[in-house]
Amino acid sequence: MVAPVGQRFVDAVAGSRVVQWRWEVTVLLWTWATAMAVEPAPEAPKLADDAQLSEVVDVAEPPEAEALRRALSMRHAVPCAELEAGLQDPVAALQWAVVSIPQPPWAAMHAAECLAVGHGDVVAADLERWVTDPALKGLGMQTLGLLPHLSEGVAVQVTRAALAGELADRATRVARDDERPAVQALLLAPVEATP
Amino acid sequence: MRPAMQLALVALLAACGGDKDGGGGKKKNPTTTTTTTTDTGAPTTGSDMLSVEVAQMAAGDTGTVLVEVEVAEGDASFQVTGSVAQQGFVSLIDIRAPDGSSVAHWSDWWSSPRSLMNGFFGYDPVTAVQWPVRDDDGPLVPGTWQVRLAATDADLVPLSGESMEVTTMVKADDDLGQGDVLVQIVYAEGVDQDPAVVAGVEAAVERWREVWAAYGLNLTESYTTSTLDPDLPFTYTGADEVAQLPKPEGALRLIVGEKIGNERFTYGISAGIPGTAIDSRHTYVVLAWLVHAGADGVLDPGDTSLMGETMAHEVGHYMGLYHPVESDYTAWDALSDTVECTGANGCESQLGSNLMFPYSICDNSGCVAAEDMTVDQVAVKQRYVSTL
Numbered sequence A: 001m002v003a004p005v006g007q008r009f010v011d012a013v014a015g016s017r018v019v020q021w022r023w024e025v026t027v028l029l030w031t032w033a034t035a036m037a038v039e040p041a042p043e044a045p046k047l048a049d050d051a052q053l054s055e056v057v058d059v060a061e062p063p064e065a066e067a068l069r070r071a072l073s074m075r076h077a078v079p080c081a082e083l084e085a086g087l088q089d090p091v092a093a094l095q096w097a098v099v100s101i102p103q104p105p106w107a108a109m110h111a112a113e114c115l116a117v118g119h120g121d122v123v124a125a126d127l128e129r130w131v132t133d134p135a136l137k138g139l140g141m142q143t144l145g146l147l148p149h150l151s152e153g154v155a156v157q158v159t160r161a162a163l164a165g166e167l168a169d170r171a172t173r174v175a176r177d178d179e180r181p182a183v184q185a186l187l188l189a190p191v192e193a194t195p
Numbered sequence B: 001m002r003p004a005m006q007l008a009l010v011a012l013l014a015a016c017g018g019d020k021d022g023g024g025g026k027k028k029n030p031t032t033t034t035t036t037t038t039d040t041g042a043p044t045t046g047s048d049m050l051s052v053e054v055a056q057m058a059a060g061d062t063g064t065v066l067v068e069v070e071v072a073e074g075d076a077s078f079q080v081t082g083s084v085a086q087q088g089f090v091s092l093i094d095i096r097a098p099d100g101s102s103v104a105h106w107s108d109w110w111s112s113p114r115s116l117m118n119g120f121f122g123y124d125p126v127t128a129v130q131w132p133v134r135d136d137d138g139p140l141v142p143g144t145w146q147v148r149l150a151a152t153d154a155d156l157v158p159l160s161g162e163s164m165e166v167t168t169m170v171k172a173d174d175d176l177g178q179g180d181v182l183v184q185i186v187y188a189e190g191v192d193q194d195p196a197v198v199a200g201v202e203a204a205v206e207r208w209r210e211v212w213a214a215y216g217l218n219l220t221e222s223y224t225t226s227t228l229d230p231d232l233p234f235t236y237t238g239a240d241e242v243a244q245l246p247k248p249e250g251a252l253r254l255i256v257g258e259k260i261g262n263e264r265f266t267y268g269i270s271a272g273i274p275g276t277a278i279d280s281r282h283t284y285v286v287l288a289w290l291v292h293a294g295a296d297g298v299l300d301p302g303d304t305s306l307m308g309e310t311m312a313h314e315v316g317h318y319m320g321l322y323h324p325v326e327s328d329y330t331a332w333d334a335l336s337d338t339v340e341c342t343g344a345n346g347c348e349s350q351l352g353s354n355l356m357f358p359y360s361i362c363d364n365s366g367c368v369a370a371e372d373m374t375v376d377q378v379a380v381k382q383r384y385v386s387t388l
Helices: A005-014 A029-038 A065-072 A080-085 A090-100 A105-119 A124-132 A134-145 A152-163 A168-177 A181-187 B003-017 B195-213 B289-293 B301-318 B344-351 B375-383
Strands: B031-033 B049-058 B064-071 B075-083 B089-096 B102-105 B126-131 B143-152 B163-172 B179-187 B217-225 B252-257 B268-270 B285-288
Touching: A065 A080, A065 A090, A065 A105, A080 A090, A080 A105, A090 A105, A105 A124, A105 A134, A105 B289, A105 B301, A124 A134, A124 A152, A134 A152, A134 A168, A134 B289, A152 A168, A152 A181, A168 A181, B049 B064, B064 B075, B064 B163, B075 B143, B089 B126, B126 B143, B143 B163, B179 B195, B179 B375, B195 B217, B195 B289, B195 B301, B217 B375, B252 B301, B268 B301, B285 B289, B285 B301, B289 B301
Parallel strands: B179 B217, B179 B252, B252 B285
Antiparallel strands: B031 B049, B049 B163, B064 B143, B075 B126, B075 B163, B089 B102, B089 B143, B268 B285
């Protein structure tokens, strides 16, 4: 016996799937917050081998380290807002992740992306380092790709630094495409190479 | 999907798919068949054959089309792809066996915590329906199968009279223990200009091949370059440029770009679960190489191993596999031999090495190899219509 259409309508809506696939991106807000709350795993700080990375910040391990590592390891990444919702100090925790979670490779990249997009003004020095240090080329390339998401002041700072380094060609392309005159103007002035 | 859209789709599907046991959808749609059976010419084992038929159909008053699929002795599976104009959406209402019984109905899966296929949810203008999906679905008995699809607009209002191109592929396969899969790997513009990236991609493909080979899946890849934007901005919308790329019939397509421009939170995406085997704006898996290279931007052996597993994982989605458990541990695939775990520790210990596990388990020394597949997972891939 098939239930009346109206009843099935109500049932279907009331029981709609918790996880809806939209091109297989998964939304994890409440779970992430829960995981943050119940599964912290205190560990001794582990620094990446790359000294250039560990120079960036004081990399104290956050209380949410284990859950943060898990969330950053997702093949289909957790959006930054959801990541940060469970962090007591998002900037410090994400900075720790950039330097302390070498695997999988996308973990540090995603943490860096969240810093750039959400906290660019606070971590401008980090961004500048990423686009100039050859050992951090991946972070640098990603950061330049995020230029439209940076405030004008930070975008100018980052672009000016990148134009003097190994990513100059890429910096030129992204500056040319940027809509802000202050960023484009950097292409008109000669840039001295970094010693 | 927005709640309002869910309501509208539920209402639509209830209106046109409420009768699970009767023959409410048997009114024939106006149909023009434009193509007949062909052999793909793809490498095959035994007497494997893929038959393809394309028909132009018009949706009825409720926005539905009824597709009849002729299945012969020895056929192993079929795939029906419905395509409407770019502003429309196609969803699956139900599938009926030759005896008239409903074997898959939207209402059985709409609110289930288990996932069988994306077709029930009408996400895209191009939707592929694969049957059978699982061993549990039973063999494909000879006769006339019926697949009912619905066409809607962006607000999920039925599109009466909408023109829908329907492509039916039927696979004959006498050995579902071995399968050859043809994959076209497409470099977005400029990506193959960096020898280090090309070497990294090729190393990753070798890892992918290794993972699959252990389960009787033989990967045959070809490489091509393109002028596609390396930021892959078309990921969610599809692109005419993708549809225009020449592709061997039945081949899957993996597009390698630098990043996924309009979705910064992803490293690889499958355009469907399952995806279609036909040429279309939505025929692709995309992969972003840069995030796999990590902070130093170099694809070292550990990175390429993970990237190869990502390739196998995403193409696994395209061939019909879901994560065995979703990242919140409250939703699962519909397979009977993947554990239904409910927490991080249990899931990681039981499924952490599964190819389709949703995240990598790593410490500072490396990551758990994500390379295992269950019998049912392998069967889904072997049954995918272009696995020959």
